[in-house]
Amino acid sequence: MRTLNVALGERAYPILIGPGLLDRAAGVTNALVAPRLAIVSNTTVAPLYFEKLAGPLRQAGVGITAIVLPDGESHKNWETLNLIFDALLKERCDRTTTIVALGGGVVGDLAGFAAASYQRGVPFIQVPTTLLAQVDSSVGGKTGINHPRGKNMVGAFWQPKLVLADTDTLGTLPARELSAGLAEVIKYGLIRDLPFLEWLEANMAELMARDAAALSYAIERSCANKAEVVAGDERETAKDGGRALLNLGHTFGHAIETGLGYGQWLHGEAVAAGTVMAAELSRRLGWLTQSDVARVRDLLARAGLPVSGPKLGADRYLDLMGHDKKVIAGKLRLVLLQQIGTAVTCGDAAATDIRAAIEDCCA
Amino acid sequence: MRTLNVALGERAYPILIGPGLLDRAAGVTNALVAPRLAIVSNTTVAPLYFEKLAGPLRQAGVGITAIVLPDGESHKNWETLNLIFDALLKERCDRTTTIVALGGGVVGDLAGFAAASYQRGVPFIQVPTTLLAQVDSSVGGKTGINHPRGKNMVGAFWQPKLVLADTDTLGTLPARELSAGLAEVIKYGLIRDLPFLEWLEANMAELMARDAAALSYAIERSCANKAEVVAGDERETAKDGGRALLNLGHTFGHAIETGLGYGQWLHGEAVAAGTVMAAELSRRLGWLTQSDVARVRDLLARAGLPVSGPKLGADRYLDLMGHDKKVIAGKLRLVLLQQIGTAVTCGDAAATDIRAAIEDCCA
Numbered sequence: 267m268r269t270l271n272v273a274l275g276e277r278a279y280p281i282l283i284g285p286g287l288l289d290r291a292a293g294v295t296n297a298l299v300a301p302r303l304a305i306v307s308n309t310t311v312a313p314l315y316f317e318k319l320a321g322p323l324r325q326a327g328v329g330i331t332a333i334v335l336p337d338g339e340s341h342k343n344w345e346t347l348n349l350i351f352d353a354l355l356k357e358r359c360d361r362t363t364t365i366v367a368l369g370g371g372v373v374g375d376l377a378g379f380a381a382a383s384y385q386r387g388v389p390f391i392q393v394p395t396t397l398l399a400q401v402d403s404s405v406g407g408k409t410g411i412n413h414p415r416g417k418n419m420v421g422a423f424w425q426p427k428l429v430l431a432d433t434d435t436l437g438t439l440p441a442r443e444l445s446a447g448l449a450e451v452i453k454y455g456l457i458r459d460l461p462f463l464e465w466l467e468a469n470m471a472e473l474m475a476r477d478a479a480a481l482s483y484a485i486e487r488s489c490a491n492k493a494e495v496v497a498g499d500e501r502e503t504a505k506d507g508g509r510a511l512l513n514l515g516h517t518f519g520h521a522i523e524t525g526l527g528y529g530q531w532l533h534g535e536a537v538a539a540g541t542v543m544a545a546e547l548s549r550r551l552g553w554l555t556q557s558d559v560a561r562v563r564d565l566l567a568r569a570g571l572p573v574s575g576p577k578l579g580a581d582r583y584l585d586l587m588g589h590d591k592k593v594i595a596g597k598l599r600l601v602l603l604q605q606i607g608t609a610v611t612c613g614d615a616a617a618t619d620i621r622a623a624i625e626d627c628c629a
Numbered sequence: 630m631r632t633l634n635v636a637l638g639e640r641a642y643p644i645l646i647g648p649g650l651l652d653r654a655a656g657v658t659n660a661l662v663a664p665r666l667a668i669v670s671n672t673t674v675a676p677l678y679f680e681k682l683a684g685p686l687r688q689a690g691v692g693i694t695a696i697v698l699p700d701g702e703s704h705k706n707w708e709t710l711n712l713i714f715d716a717l718l719k720e721r722c723d724r725t726t727t728i729v730a731l732g733g734g735v736v737g738d739l740a741g742f743a744a745a746s747y748q749r750g751v752p753f754i755q756v757p758t759t760l761l762a763q764v765d766s767s768v769g770g771k772t773g774i775n776h777p778r779g780k781n782m783v784g785a786f787w788q789p790k791l792v793l794a795d796t797d798t799l800g801t802l803p804a805r806e807l808s809a810g811l812a813e814v815i816k817y818g819l820i821r822d823l824p825f826l827e828w829l830e831a832n833m834a835e836l837m838a839r840d841a842a843a844l845s846y847a848i849e850r851s852c853a854n855k856a857e858v859v860a861g862d863e864r865e866t867a868k869d870g871g872r873a874l875l876n877l878g879h880t881f882g883h884a885i886e887t888g889l890g891y892g893q894w895l896h897g898e899a900v901a902a903g904t905v906m907a908a909e910l911s912r913r914l915g916w917l918t919q920s921d922v923a924r925v926r927d928l929l930a931r932a933g934l935p936v937s938g939p940k941l942g943a944d945r946y947l948d949l950m951g952h953d954k955k956v957i958a959g960k961l962r963l964v965l966l967q968q969i970g971t972a973v974t975c976g977d978a979a980a981t982d983i984r985a986a987i988e989d990c991c992a
Contacts, residue, residue, distance in 0.1 A: 344707060355778040358951060383746070385954045386773060386784045387864070410749060415718040421749045422785065501750070588721060 268482075270489050272405065273497040277425045281405060281489050283482065287432035288318045288393070292326040294428065295391060300362040303391075304331040304354055306377035307368040311337075311395050314438055319368055319393060331357045335376065340529035342372045342412050344420075350380040364389040364427070370396035370443070371403035371533060375421070378409030382424035392426045395435040397447025397481075398534050401454075401488035404429050406496040406509075412528055416589040417520045423501050431489075433482055445570035446534025448473060449515075451484050452565055453541065454491040457511050460607030462487050463565075470568045511609040514601045515541030518575065518624070521586035525578045538571035539627065547615060547623035548602040558606050574629035580621040631845075633852050635768065636860040640788045644768060644852050646845065650795035651681045651756070655689040657791065662752050663725040667694040667717055669740035670731040674700075674758050677801055682731055682756060694720045698739065703892035705735045705775050707783075713743040727752040727790070733759035733806070734766035734896060738784070741772030745787035755789045758798040760810025760844075761897050764817075764851035767792050769859040769872075775891055779952040780883045786864050794852075796845055808933035809897025811836060812878075814847050815928055816904065817854040820874050823970030825850050826928075833931045874972040877964045878904030881938065881987070884949035888941045901934035902990065910978060910986035911965040921969050937992035943984040 267284035282294065295303070303323065307316055312334045320330045333353045335346050354363070365388055367377035374392055381390035392404035410421020436444070451473075455463025465487075466473070472480035492512070499508030518540030522531055531539075545562040548554045563573045575583075587598060599613045600620075630647035645657065658666070666686065670679055675697045683693045696716045698709050717726070728751055730740035737755055744753035755767035773784020799807070814836075818826025828850075829836070835843035855875070862871030881903030885894055894902075908925040911917045926936045938946075950961060962976045963983075 344711070348707070351776055351783055352778070355776060355782060355952060361954060379746075383742075383773075383783050383785055385782060386771065386786050408749065410746075413714055413718060415715070419718060419748060420714055420746050422746055423749050589718060 268486050270486070270493055272425075272493045274425060274500055277500075279425060279427055279429065281429040281431065281493065283400070283431045283433065283485055283489065285432065285434045285478070287430050288315060288435070289322055291319055291393070291430060292322045292328065294430065295323065295328070295364070300364070301327055302329045302359070302363045303366050304333055304357070304359055304363055305366045305368050306333045306335065306350060306373060306380070308335045308337040308373055311369040311373070315368060315395060315435060331359060331363075335373065337372075338529045339372055339412075339523070339533065340527070342375060342528065344411060347376055347380060347411055350376065351384060354380070354384055359384075361385050361388055364391055366391045366393055367404070368393045368395065370394065370399045374399055374404050375409050375418070376411065378407075378424050378426070379411060379421050382409055382422035387424070390424060390426045392429040394429065394431055396439055396443050397436055397485070398443070398450055400431040400433075400485050401447060402450040402492060404431070405489055405492045407500070417524055417528070419589075431485060433478065433485065436476065436481060441570065442532060442535075444474070444476070446532040448569035449534035449538040449541070449566065449571050451488050452569060453512070453514050453537070454488050456541070456562065456603060456606065457514050457601070457609035458495075458607070459487070459491055462491070463607060467565055470565065474568070474570065506611050510599070510611050511601055514603070514609050515539075515544050517587050517598070517600055518543040518583070521578070521583045522575050524586050524589075525582055526576060531572075535572050538566045538569075539573060539575040541566065542573045543575065543623050543627045544600065544602055546626050547600070547619060548604070550619045550623055551602065551612070551615065553602065553604050554606070558603075561606065574627050575624070577628045580624045583624045584617070584620065631849050633849070633856055635788075635856045637788060637863055640863075642788060642790055642792065644792040644794065644856065646763075646794045646796065646848055646852065648795065648797045648841070650793050651678060651797070652685060654682055654756070654793060655685045655691070657793065658686070658691075658727070658754060662727040662790065664690055665692045665722070665726045666729050667696055667720070667722055667726055668729045668731050669696045669698065669713060669736060669743070671698045671700040671736055674732040674736070678731060678758060678798060694722060694726075698736065700735075701892045702735055702775075702886070702896065703890070705738060705891065707774060710739055710743060710774055713739065714747060717743070717747055722747075724748050724751055727754055729754045729756055730767075731756045731758065733757065733762045737762055737766050738772050738781070739774065741770075741787050741789070742774060742784050745772055745785035750787070753787060753789045755792040757792065757794055759802055759806050760799055760848070761806065761813055763794040763796075763848050764810060765813040765855060767794070768852055768855045770863070780887055780891070781954070782952075794848060796841065796848065799839065799844060804933065805895060807837070807839070809895040811932035812897035812901040812904070812929065812934050814851050815932060816875070816877050816900070817851050819904070819925065819966060819969065820877050820964070820972035821858075821970070822850070822854055825854070826970060830928055833928065837931075837933065869974050873962070873974050874964055877966070877972050878902075878907050880950050880961070880963055881906040881946070884941070884946045885938050887949050887952075888945055889939060894935075898935050901929045901932075902936060902938040904929065905936045906938065906986050906990045907963065907965055909989050910963070910982060911967070913982045913986060914965065914975070914978065916965065916967050917969070921966075924969065937990050938987070940991045943987045946987045947980070947983065
């Protein structure tokens with residue numbers, strides 16, 4: 267087991283990464299909180315892992331409330347969030363109840379926002395079971411739900427007390443979701459960690475074959491990158507750089523997700539296509555070469571990811587991107603690559619260049 | 630104009646109290662935020678004060694989005710909150726937009742929770758126009774909505790950047806709402822400020838006649854009390870005392886509000902009847918005398934407030950009180966009076982005493 271720390275002062279917390287952690291959760295959670303947990307999961311993950319986590323906790327005297335949600339990004343909305351509140355109130359959970367997210371990014375976002383807002387805030391623990399959640403969404407405190415007019419438009423920054431990433435859970439992950447997680451792993455290399463990018467290029471075959479050691483290393487290195495960025499800019503308020511750089515490919519990607527309807531593409535898939543668009547736009551601004559863009563595209567493709575977006579039309583993309591949270595004071599701010607391994611925020615790309623980059627990368 | 634400060638470190642903010650402040654808002658808000666405001670109000674308050682506030686701001690070059698909600702506690706729910714999100718997204722408001730609450734406690738709670746959760750948090754300004762909002766709900770950062778199973782069960786602590794209490798707005802306040810505000814004013818005297826309680830007993834006639842000087846003094850002294858308590862216990866985490874003491878009468882009161890359906894009784898009316906129940910229970914525990922209880926009852930009655938609760942039956946009260954946020958680790962914690970002017974939290978009142986106090990105070 268490896269332990270990383272997210273250095274956020276009084277809100278600091280550990281990330282534990284390794285095999286067999288679900289079974290040993292009682293040891294780590296007991297010390298942290300009152301003996302009452304509400305475990306939020308979904309219909310896919312609960313049959314696989316709920317009892318593995320809950321059984322030993324129950325035996326250790328912890329009261330457990332089970333809240334099982336429908337699976338999928340299309341359920342990341344108010345109606346599903348309200349199922350959590352209903353269950354918490356029905357079971358008379360109070361402010362000392364800790365909410366645990368057992369599942370992927372959608373479960374984490376829903377359970378986290380429920381924890382942030384139930385009785386104005388209760389403790390929260392993340393137990394991510396997908397690669398994407400382990401390397402990205404479970405760390406950093408972003409929670410929320412989608413709105414018909416935009417992704418993640420309603421939510422809160424609410425840091426967990428603990429993140430427990432059991433790498434054994436990746437054994438049951440569908441191939442498409444493994445790839446979606448790799449999109450965010452590759453992102454860390456592209457935006458701030460060139461040696462890691464080179465390692466990924468050398469080890470993509472092992473990762474796709476789910477080699478345990480390779481996956482563990484990729485998760486640790488990704489979380490270390492994320493923890494560093496989050497510690498420097500907890501609430502994404504840095505004027506340049508900071509947390510915003512984690513959104514490489516995300517503004518284009520959100521347009522794909524919203525434009526197709528939530529759940530058609532996985533988040534990581536949309537980010538992959540969006541990353542190619544960001545790379546292509548960076549080339550048009552003179553920062554990347556053709557071969558840099560090809561390098562980005564090749565690595566994403568080797569991770570089983572789409573490298574072009576759906577043909578929504580550039581106008582529709584731009585309209586949907588105008589709703590993105592990365593718009594500041596009416597200006598669209600994009601994360602681009604100054605070079606491979608170094609991202610920058612850019613608020614003054616010409617609309618014609620953005621449009622051309624989108625059209626070049628749609629198939 | 631009088632300025633008080635809520636000492637919350639990096640979240641500190643001023644409360645401005647006085648006549649004619651709406652017209653001068655441009656001067657104070659410009660310095661604080663980007664020139665883009667979304668002003669949330671309701672169908673009762675907007676016709677009276679929206680243009681008074683928005684007109685000069687617009688002239689000063691501030692972009693204004695108007696969001697007018699239906700009026701009343703029965704609308705403090707997800708559906709109404711979503712009207713705010715819809716409008717913000719439709720108008721493409723971004724993270725630099727400041728949300729302003731112009732109205733009473735319900736508008737403040739809804740707009741405040743919208744500010745806490747829109748794009749994971751945007752700046753917020755309170756412009757309270759009722760006595761209750763000016764002396765209580767606009768200060769301290771509690772925001773939220775009701776759930777069918779309990780009042781204020783979903784929300785956030787989200788501190789405003791500024792509270793602007795224009796005492797001129799009390800001129801149009803219905804008598805019933807003036808009284809409801811006085812319930813919270815009297816509360817400060819009862820829980821921690823005996824000299825203020827004595828002042829209220831000497832000046833209740835002036836307050837009921839809306840004497841401007843008397844009202845101003847009562848608002849300032851109430852806000853000073855609230856600011857002190859909030860500064861010492863921002864998120865209501867103090868084990869004993871702290872913010873919890875502000876909830877004198879509120880656990881009984883919430884049972885009345887939920888039991889009758891939100892909006893039947895005003896919050897302050899329910900708190901008044903609940904305060905008499907808390908006083909009666911304090912007498913049964915040997916802390917107050919019969920004449921102390923009569924003193925509480927008399928002052929509330931002189932403020933035009935109900936001093937007994939609706940006959941819901943003691944069982945129903947207790948059931949509804951079990952959902953209150955003041956339940957900690959399954960135990961009902963009540964705020965009671967150790968003596969007039971001094972409140973305490975009490976976790977071990979016998980159910981028979983609580984039941985008897987309720988039954989004694991229902992008519």
